[in-house]
Amino acid sequence: MTPPAAARTFLNEQGWAGAEILPVAGDASFRRYFRVIAGDRKAILMDAPPPHEDPRPFIAIARHLKAQNFAAPEIMGEDLDQGLVLLEDFGDHRMREHLDHHPEDEKAIYLRTIDVIKALHKKPAADVPPYDWSEYLREVNLLPDWYCPAQSLHVDRDGFVDRWQAVLAPVLASQTSPVTVLRDYHAENIMLLDDDRLGLLDFQDALAGHAAYDLVSMLQDARRDVSDDLEEAMLQYYLEGHSSEQAAQFRSHYAILGAQRNTKIIGIFTRLHVRDGKARYLDFLPRMWRLLEKDLAHPDLAPLKDWFDHNIPDAIRSKPIVAPQA
Template identity: 65%
Template sequence: MTPPASAPAFLASAGWEGARIAPLAGDASFRRYFRVTDGEKRAVLMDAPPPHEDPRPFIAVGEWLSGHGFAAPEILARDLDQGLVLLEDFGDERVRDHLDHAPQDEHGIYRRAVDVLAEIHKLPPCDVPRYDREVYLREVNLLTEWFCPAAGLDVNMVGYVEAWEAVLPVVENDAAPPVTVLRDYHAENIMLLPDAERSHGLGLLDFQDALAGHPAYDLVSLLQDARRDVSVMTEATMLAHYKSVAPVSPDFDAAYAVLGAQRNAKIIGIFTRLCQRDGKPRYLDYLPRMWGLLHRDLAHPALEPVAEWFEANVPHKLRGVLKPEPRP
């Protein structure tokens, strides 16, 4: 986590000459983050190095969110050629960290997070690509591309795609109009802000991959969290709350289950890839939770073709703990 060599000159050009740069966090991508301190001033430096990363989508979606009153970090300075962006600092209190120490606050915070989504969903989507079948299939194929080989499974690849093509129309043909889907809306990407009046006191992060899609997707991301346990009761209560504050279609519950299965299958593949390709074995610790969530979604009648494929191709004893060797 050494700052990029160009960081001091970039900060100086933005009025932060001599500022202290300290590692803040990394994520599952090539992006890195540093806290910048200059006296009483604080900011966050995003290092999104090209060609691996492009900060333009983050900036565009962030400006759209801010323009509609949501709390995305203000852009203080940018150098797109070097992939450097200076951001407003939302502090250190992530929802995940807060709830680890104050689980009694889960209901209230999640209710506010659902309210933010409902307000986003009342707006026409921002100018981003559609979350279409090509994307859905590319994502679910990560499970057969990475997890299945790691588990030593020789599976019916054609049948897997056919099963998903049989269930995705539940989402595609739903009457719900497309909304801005942030795609990683969960407790590690939502910050608790000191100003409780600003967008329900919740700051938004990690939305550079936003697409225009079904409103249930970000609810799945929030309520079937890959990184923390959300109780079945909390999930049901928050779904009911969303339905009380936002219009939903008759097929909403089926679409929620399909998108839950789609997202969870994708993440199983991604976490396996992070271990094998990127040398990040800690992500395997999340696989038992992901398989548990996927099992719950597959129980919905709308997922019957996909559930049958898993029964025929992935033995239950191989769903969960995995210790794959890195790919050469």
């Protein structure tokens, strides 16, 4: 977590000469973050090094969200050639850790996360690419591309694509008025701010898609257990004012997108281990399989459940992935 070579010059140009630069955290990408401190001023330095990362989508979505009165970090400075962005510092009061220490606040905070989603879905979608069939397919293919080889599985790839195309067809047909989909809306990307707003992070991959996706991201969290009762209560809260027919369709699409997202994440977490040596992500796979199996139990996913049952049986799903040989 050494600051990039260009950081000091960049900060000098932004009026932060002599500032202290401290590591904050990285994530599953090549991005890194540092806290910049100069006297009583604080900011966050994002290092998104090209060609691996492009900070322009993050900047564009941050400005879009702020223009719609959501709490995205203010962009204080940028150097796109170096992949450096100076951001408003939202502090360290993150939803995940707060709930670890104050579980009694869980329902109230989750209600607030759903309020943000409700408000976001009433606004025009950002000018971002569509969450279309090609993107859904690219993502689910991460499972046969990475997880299946890691488990020495030879699976029916054609059948996999055909089943996904069938179950996703009604979701795609309903996306005629898409909403902004942040895509990584979960407890580790929500900051609890001093003004009682929820600070939003990690939205650079936003697309225009289905309203159920970010609810799945929050309520079927890859890194934090959310009880079935809480998930159901939050779904009911989101669906207030919907007719019974609308609610049934939304729940179907929620299960389909839950299966799509959880399939993708199993592939991603396996890739992070196999390709990048980040073995800690394997610890999340039992939760991901539980969530995926819950979604596959919905009647509208029966064709896809059949594929999984025949190609990745329970004995494989619970089998640890062996570290690749050096």
